[in-house]
Amino acid sequence: MIHSAEEFVALRSSSLKDEYDRAAMEEAPISVWRDVISQFPEYRPWVAHNKTIPLEILEALCEFDPRTRWFVASKRKLSAELFERLSQDDDPDVRVAICANKKTPLEILEKMTHDLDEDVVRVAKKNYERRKLQRAITPS
Structure with missing residues (x-):
């Protein structure tokens, strides 16, 4: 499980495949996703890319830039x-x-x-x- 916005950013920015994959596959509490969205705007598309992201967060991500909305629109669980x-x-x-x-x-x-x-x-x-x-x- 991902425990903080900083941990998510570090995993997503890592050059190690195992860490990079964790950013795409592991769950995090809704509060962590909200922190990433507010504190690290450039990582919003990568929040949408996560396989476990809840609908509530996908809905929140629709309020931002077209690139982020494109990532959301590509999700099958809408x-x-x-x-x-x-x-x-x-x-x-x-x-x-x-x-x-x-x-x-x-x-x-x-x-x-x-x-x-x-x-x-x-x-x-x-x-x-x-x-x-x-x-x-x-x-x-």
Whole structure:
């Protein structure tokens, strides 16, 4: 378990693979994640990258820069509300990340095929069609 914001930053900054991996795989109390977010803004994307990060922290990370929101949009464990929210993000790269997310609900992907950004539309259409086809050929 990661016990402090400073420990997380040290692990994430380490050149040792075992330590670097701990930053991506180990749990930490919500208070530690909040400390990292407030004290070390440049590490916010790496908080989102952690495999154990709770939804509450992912929601908090959506308040920051597009790079951090992109990391959040790439997570598969998002709530329906976060998928919806990020599908309407101001930044087209964040919306593309939602389109590329294998867990984005089909209804949201379908809506995104009408986005104003051509990259968003392209990725949304590609993944919408691929997933509809998979659904049709995969027995329930």
